[in-house]
Amino acid sequence: MPRITYSKIDIRGPAYPTNPMERKAPLITPVLVAGCLIIMTGFAIRASFGVFQIPIAEDLGWLRAEFSLAIAIQNLAWGIGQPIFGAIAEKIGDRKAIIIGAVLYAAGLLLSAGATTPLAHQVYEVLVGFGVAGTGFGVILAVVGRAASDDNRSMALAIATAAGSAGQVFGAPLAEYLLGIMTWQQVFVTFAAAILAVLMVLPMMRSPKVATKAELTETMGATLIRAFRDPSYTLIFLGFFSCGYQLSFVTAHFPAFVAEACGPIQPGGTLSNLGITTTSVLGAVAISLIGLANIAGTLFAGYLGKRYSKKYLLAGIYTGRTIIAAWFIMTPMTPETVIIFSVLMGSLWLATVPLTSGLVAHLYGLRYMGTLYGIVFFSHQLGSFMGVWLGGQLYDIYGSYTAVWWVGVGVGAFSAIIHLPIKERQAAVPA
Numbered sequence: 191m192p193r194i195t196y197s198k199i200d201i202r203g204p205a206y207p208t209n210p211m212e213r214k215a216p217l218i219t220p221v222l223v224a225g226c227l228i229i230m231t232g233f234a235i236r237a238s239f240g241v242f243q244i245p246i247a248e249d250l251g252w253l254r255a256e257f258s259l260a261i262a263i264q265n266l267a268w269g270i271g272q273p274i275f276g277a278i279a280e281k282i283g284d285r286k287a288i289i290i291g292a293v294l295y296a297a298g299l300l301l302s303a304g305a306t307t308p309l310a311h312q313v314y315e316v317l318v319g320f321g322v323a324g325t326g327f328g329v330i331l332a333v334v335g336r337a338a339s340d341d342n343r344s345m346a347l348a349i350a351t352a353a354g355s356a357g358q359v360f361g362a363p364l365a366e367y368l369l370g371i372m373t374w375q376q377v378f379v380t381f382a383a384a385i386l387a388v389l390m391v392l393p394m395m396r397s398p399k400v401a402t403k404a405e406l407t408e409t410m411g412a413t414l415i416r417a418f419r420d421p422s423y424t425l426i427f428l429g430f431f432s433c434g435y436q437l438s439f440v441t442a443h444f445p446a447f448v449a450e451a452c453g454p455i456q457p458g459g460t461l462s463n464l465g466i467t468t469t470s471v472l473g474a475v476a477i478s479l480i481g482l483a484n485i486a487g488t489l490f491a492g493y494l495g496k497r498y499s500k501k502y503l504l505a506g507i508y509t510g511r512t513i514i515a516a517w518f519i520m521t522p523m524t525p526e527t528v529i530i531f532s533v534l535m536g537s538l539w540l541a542t543v544p545l546t547s548g549l550v551a552h553l554y555g556l557r558y559m560g561t562l563y564g565i566v567f568f569s570h571q572l573g574s575f576m577g578v579w580l581g582g583q584l585y586d587i588y589g590s591y592t593a594v595w596w597v598g599v600g601v602g603a604f605s606a607i608i609h610l611p612i613k614e615r616q617a618a619v620p621a
Contacts, residue, residue, distance in 0.1 A: 221337040222346055224394035225330040226353035228288065231388040232295065232325040233354035234361030235381045237481065239264075240445045241365040241474055245374045254446075256308035258582025260315045261442045262575045265434070267319025269571020272328040275320075276560030277410070284333045285392050291324015292389050296382040303378035325385065327351070328567055331547050332560030333395060341496075343551070347544035348492020355488060355540055358481025362445065366474040413558045414565075422612045423562075426549060427569045429504065429608045432601035433542050434573030436511060439598060440480070440535070443581040445473030447591050453524040461525050472525055476532040483536025491541035500549045501612040507538050507545075508606035512599055514538070519595045549614070573601070 239261050246257055279287035298317030305311035323329075331347055338346035368377045417423040449470045455461050466472050494503055518531045550563045577598065584594045 217338075217342045217345060217349075219337055219346075220394040221396065222334055222349060224391040225334045225350050226356075227391050228325055228388055229327070229330050229350060230353045230357040231384055232322055232357070234357030234364065235295075235299075235385060236322055237358040237361040237441055237477060238365035238381075240442045240477065241362050241369065242374055242377075243442070243446045244449065244470075245369055249374065250306065252308050253582075253586055255579075255582035255586045257311070258442060258578055258585075260308065260312045261438075262577075262579035262582075263312050264315035264319040264322070265438050265571050265574030265578055267316040268322045268326070269319075269434075269568040269574065271320040271323030272326070272567045272571070273561050273564030275324045276328045276332060276558075276562075276564035278324075279329045279332065279560050280410070280558060284329060285395050287324055287329050288392060288395070289389060291321050291326075291329070292385050293321075294318075295321020295325060295385045297321075299378045299382040299385070303375040303382075321385070323564075327354070327543060327547070328560055328564040331543075331563065332556075335547065335551050335559055336556050344496040344544060344548050345489075345492045347548055348489050348495070351492075351540050351543040352485045352488040354543075355481040355484035355536075358484070359478050361481075362474045362477035366471065410558050410561060413554060413562070417554050417562055420553070422553065422614075423550075423566075425608050425612050426546060427566050429508075429605045430542070430546060430566055430570040431573040432508065432511075432598070432605040433546075434570035434575075435577035435601050436515070436573075436598050437539065437577075438574035439577030439581050439594065441477065442578045443585070443591060444476060445470070448473035448476055448523070448528055451523050451591075452528055453522070455525050461529075466525075469525075472528060476528050479529065479532035480536035480539055483533045484539035484541070487537035487539060487541045488544060492544045495545050495548050499614055500545045500552070501609045501614050504542055504545050504549075505606050505609040507541050508602050508609070510538050511535065512602035512606060515595065515602060516599050519592060519599070549612075552614070 243254070243257055246252060247254060275287050275291060278290070294317050298314050298319075298321055301314040301317065302311055305314055327350075331350055334346050334350045335343055365377060368380065372380075449468075449472075452469045452472060455467060455469065455472065457467075461467075461472070466475055491503065491507070514531065514534045518527065518535075521527055546566065547559070547563050550566060551559050554562050577594070580597065581591060581594045585591055
């Protein structure tokens, strides 16, 4: 009896690549998912600090400037810690750096919960700042960037950045809710447990060391010198200052600003029917709306970053922020203008992050992206320190946030201009 043979039919179709290396790399990977969860948790906690402004002042009798200085120190420590944790991740491993960051984050929160003096709280916020550095953008975006393909990198960085906004969406309202059922100290302890719990996703954080042969042979010192000698790196560094100033000022002071300066919420109106009955709740919701709008804005920025010049996109974002901020401060504050401002500013909120980090990776490679972006991010956190600290200082002097708001408008215009001379070409690696 003749032997019957069957030919194999490829149900995937002729267009399906036979070589696995030719298949298109997936956008959503375990590294991206784990990175998003870590950033989301860390940023949910960080974005909630503005909600504690009034409860801590009333409970402990502190001046507005004293708690503002604590948050400002946190932001400065975050900036100092970012390049340090970037270097730690590149030397001993990404996951070890994240573990160290989470432990410091939790320790800072627990110690802050027991602080009874402004000085003690300010000192403990140094630990929180280093914790944010170890679990935040500098480390996570470098891992995500290395794990993503060239085609997916811009969008993967945008998704990871948007995860920070997702945390902001529920962070402030969650803190506001928890403050209704427990003390602010107990909320801090709860948040400390949350940042430690998210370490359970670390086994998913396995990223290949994607780099060219030339990048692998170049030392970290040589890479840093090459970047420092490039005027474009300096311009990126200076331009990121206003991003930190605007974001941190709004995060730390906007809930209190809205609670005290906004016009009344009309009973029976749309906001009232949605459960927003006080300006205190509106302030927390405003932070949430900013984060919600930014999810879409950041993803769109990642989409555009693959197709258009990143420096021009950044200049456009800073221009938009400047116009929005100027309009808001010149317009009488009502619940409606708060909502409009939150949505408009939120759409541009963290859209700078995937573009800036992507620009650094494009110009100087992926090998030491964490360290290089961490140094640029230090400028962001210098701006954060100034925005938060100056907000508290000028409020205590003038009883108003108007002056510090106009400073933010000015630095936003500066950043829009300073991005234009950047030369968006890849720097050659010495042979």
